[in-house]
Amino acid sequence: MAGTGRHAVHRTMVLVDVERFSAPDRTLRHQQGTRAGLYEVVGQALAAAGVPWDACHHEDRGDGLFVLVPPEFPKAPLVEVLPEALARAVRGHNTTSPGAARVRLRLAVHAVEVAFDEHGVTSSSLTAAFRLVDAPPLKKALADSPGVLAMIVSRVVFDEVVRHCATLDPATFRPVQASTKEFREPAWIALPDHPFPPDPAVLDRQPADSEPPDPASGGQAAPSAPATDDAGVTGVSGPRAVAITGGVHGSGTGITIGAATGDHLTFGAPPPGGPEGPR
Template identity: 70%
Template sequence: MAGTGRHAVHRTMVLVDVEGFGAPTRTLPHQLGTRAGLYEVVGEARAAVGVPWDVCYHEDRGDGVFLLVPPEYPKAPLVEVLPEALARAVRGHNTTSHDAARARLRLAVHAGKVAFDEHGVTSTALTSGFRLLDAAPLKKALADSPGVVAMIVSRLVFDEVVRHSATVDAATFRPVEVTVKEVRDLAWLALPDHPYQPDHAVLATRPPGPTSLGTAPGGHAATGNDGDVGGNGPGNDGAGPRGVSIAGGVHGGGSGITIGAATGDHLTVGLSPVPPAPLAAGESKNPR
């Protein structure tokens, strides 16, 4: 996009995919009808949140579409208003369409930095958004639902937007672990047109560990993980001051000690030399 150069910029990501688009019963004319309906319903839902089409970057995915919404448009309506508007529009499409051209949609909402070039857009965060859309728990949630839309939001969107919403009940979301290729993280499911029963106990769910959405493979989530020292990872309740937990032995003498961790890592701590005690009057430096 103009003006962004090679610098990454923040965008909210809205990704939509049609369930069973390639089913044998959906012939090419049906697929074309489904795609036309997809753009119609996404357009209606986008208009409901007041985001103009021409301010969004968008790409067609054959059986889906994704939008990148500029940061001047708040994220909250994208999880408070858009999902239900999308479900209403889908039901309207389905009532006037051939059975094989009807649609049920998976929706993913994430946010993060993206970089534009002459070919389009890319980033780790955007890739993570597509991993959300492809997550098995989301597919199962839609398959098991009598509704027409199932939504998944990233942990970032849930923690920054959903938890603080006065419009949607965060307790109607359900935590799921997303494990798709390089991504392993906590995400949250919702069924906009057939919500789960509120369960406030789920709001205390903690993330599963390393490789969070938007984190490079092998990285660690900022909210605590297995690699945290004195943080909120497993084996630490998060209370009290940060410190070092020694899981191995302490060895050595002389000028230093070696702390052997259970992982096989070692840390050698040097000790300052202790000066000798002063000699008493008449005492030799080399007593025999």
């Protein structure tokens, strides 16, 4: 890789990590077979997306690897073609490998600015990509999936690439908040070989306000209470929050709240005539 001096340059980052690489039943021999298979399947998936392995900068991470794709290669195939090709290659690897050498993968795609030096590459965006592939919502999505691959893309990749793809349905992605260590950023998760049901409503939801995908509801984020109900009561969230679903009656020093159970809670002195005031 030719040096780029002190200036940051743009690259698309493809980061792949093996689920449970250090599992007790995965001996050193199995780990070596897993790593050899990992490089093979990633190379196959990049080739399917039209990206030659030798054109990229790549570094090993023990239980995974990352690839920096030069800007002359379009990003769309990296989310349209590469994930399905990677899942297909993983299934092929697993059919010819012993159980402890079989793999399932987490995949992150991010568009980053990086600076090269004599030791490799660095940037805050590169660190963010590593946080994405380690995000708990992505790990949970893969653990709950019958497939072999879970993918997470950064918000910039989703907004600038996924939303505009011709052969990929963005409604099969789910918005999440990726929080790892000091990192907290919105992102989008998909299961390439076992997709979430298409849900156009998720495209209007901001990832920052979203919960992790709930497999029991087809991967949709858990519903949240409306901010304001018909009576104008604003919902409050938090560990000590109280959700009010009934009506509000009275005014001044006596305000009665009718709960959905039929019970009532009065703040201050109740107005004359009972909890609902004069009749």
